[in-house]
Amino acid sequence: MTRVSDHARDGVPPHREPVTERSVREAALTLFAERGYHGTALRDIAGELGIRTPSLYNHISSKQELLRGILRETTELVWADFEAAIADIDDVIERLRRAVVAYALRHATHRREALIVNRDVACLDEPARSEIMAVRRRHERAIRQIIAEGNAQGAFAVQTPFLASFGILEMCVSVARWFDPSGPLRAEEIALDYGEFALRLVAASHR
Amino acid sequence: MTRVSDHARDGVPPHREPVTERSVREAALTLFAERGYHGTALRDIAGELGIRTPSLYNHISSKQELLRGILRETTELVWADFEAAIADIDDVIERLRRAVVAYALRHATHRREALIVNRDVACLDEPARSEIMAVRRRHERAIRQIIAEGNAQGAFAVQTPFLASFGILEMCVSVARWFDPSGPLRAEEIALDYGEFALRLVAASHR
DNA sequence: CCTACCGATCGGTAGG
DNA sequence: CCTACCGATCGGTAGG
Numbered sequence A, B: 001m002t003r004v005s006d007h008a009r010d011g012v013p014p015h016r017e018p019v020t021e022r023s024v025r026e027a028a029l030t031l032f033a034e035r036g037y038h039g040t041a042l043r044d045i046a047g048e049l050g051i052r053t054p055s056l057y058n059h060i061s062s063k064q065e066l067l068r069g070i071l072r073e074t075t076e077l078v079w080a081d082f083e084a085a086i087a088d089i090d091d092v093i094e095r096l097r098r099a100v101v102a103y104a105l106r107h108a109t110h111r112r113e114a115l116i117v118n119r120d121v122a123c124l125d126e127p128a129r130s131e132i133m134a135v136r137r138r139h140e141r142a143i144r145q146i147i148a149e150g151n152a153q154g155a156f157a158v159q160t161p162f163l164a165s166f167g168i169l170e171m172c173v174s175v176a177r178w179f180d181p182s183g184p185l186r187a188e189e190i191a192l193d194y195g196e197f198a199l200r201l202v203a204a205s206h207r
Numbered sequence C, D: 001c002c003t004a005c006c007g008a009t010c011g012g013t014a015g016g
Helices: A002-010 A023-035 A042-047 A053-060 A061-084 A092-109 A111-123 A130-152 A161-176 A188-203 B003-012 B021-035 B043-050 B053-058 B063-088 B091-109 B113-122 B130-152 B159-177 B189-202
Strands: none
Touching: A023 A042, A023 A111, A042 A053, A053 B063, A053 B113, A061 A092, A061 A111, A061 A130, A092 A111, A092 A161, A092 A188, A092 B003, A111 A130, A111 A161, A130 A161, A161 B159, A161 B189, A188 B053, A188 B189, B003 B063, B021 B043, B021 B063, B021 B091, B021 B113, B043 B053, B063 B091, B063 B130, B091 B113, B091 B130, B091 B159, B113 B130, B113 B159, B130 B159, B159 B189
């Protein structure tokens, strides 16, 4: 309403970033990450952009589609990250390290996306939900496979590879919960540390 | 409505478990864990119990209070678990192992509570939210302190103890996401494995 | 424990 | 991009 009265008073449209599909998603990312999908009203997203709720529909077709776009893109990028990280790497130790570093780094640099994927995938309608979960399972299985290979080569010593793969991945997800880009630790350092943690975790016993 | 017509037809009240504060919380645990706090309507909880929404208010005072009770009790039990696990244990390696085993075990045996604590604490009104988060921070700091002690004694070799403490705890949380009590792995085995993972993670490098 | 009902808010549409 | 408005649903209350 400030904007409306400004406009009415001096005839000059108020300065405002142009609203685009991109800026709508950006606002949704922040609010979904903070309050969750069901905890965020489209009115809140519109307010963040300085427009009214119905105007959002010039950029999106529904709230579900907004969530779907965020989750689809995020999970695809995670998988692309993984493939790029291990491409042309033969050594199984280095494959695991790079896969974990890439995953941890992504969770430090894309915190909002990570929080939404991990909390709000259950809010997604079918069939999108099953599709997203299939991509995530594929990623977990790929990590498990690396661990199994390492076991077979004698490089690792893990009794139950899927316990380790789930644990390692979830450990990386934790980064999204506390990482502060303006804090003392840099995202790259943290990612390297978690890569090291993963290798320690799968190595032979400490005794 | 089935119940109403049954009642009307034969004059005998239909069999139904008596609704209590406990059974309301039990239904809320299941639904909040499945759909989240904002994704669950009081109507859903009432439906699970075979009553109407207003009747819930004979057992609870509000939806918020229902969430608050669940989160308060859960976080207090986690802390009590931790204190019991390390009581009278001096060896720093054993302290860490027992603390992690207890935490992982709780997440396997109280999956719904764990999911709700980790997802819906943000739905809690102040001041309860800050109180809950203070208990969780206390727990994380206590784990971090054990790691720091292990470092000082030369038993552990962790560059950044809080990276390790967060990672270890979140690794245990993952158990709540996938553990299936009717599956092949028993909760106690999983907990012991995660205890072992934690010790490997804080031990000296694998090289 | 119920029915009846409250104001508030939700996602979304009509029409300009 | 807006105003006006829709039916549905929300948590919760009144009164019995």
